[in-house]
Amino acid sequence: MPVMDVILGDLNYTLGVGGTNTFLRVAGNLAGNNAAKLSTIFNRTLAHAKGKLFLSLQGCYSIDSTALAALAVQHKALGNLAREMVLVDVPSQIMQVLEGTHLASLFEIFPSLQDAEKKYGRAVC
DSSP states (O other): OOOEEEEETTEEEEEEEOSSOEEEEEEEEESTTHHHHHHHHHHHHHHHOOSOEEEEOTTEEEEOHHHHHHHHHHHHHHHHTTOOEEEESOOHHHHHHHHHTTGGGGSEEESSHHHHHHHHOOSOO
8 A cells, every 4th residue: 555645624644554564644633523533544544554553643733532542442453453553753742641641651652753663664665
């Protein structure tokens, strides 16, 4: 699957599936009605994902409890498939929420995609 960019109002995403890993960048508002859109994005990603999922939250500026729940559900769904999701490029305001809700402990978090790729290989070739 080639890299795909999709704009859904004030939420957009880029999905790329490589030979061994998958990259998903979500940007925008992860609150309100966009939490349902996030679940749809995760379902699409899960249908195509290979290997580790590198989830970039670069460009996200808010998140609510419904979106946090979607993150936890995606983590579990990938775990059921013996796959993992790692977070990259997490903005400080989102990181504070993840740490405050203890969801940060579910994920391996890297400061950048390049750092994650050094450990796990390329996300998309």
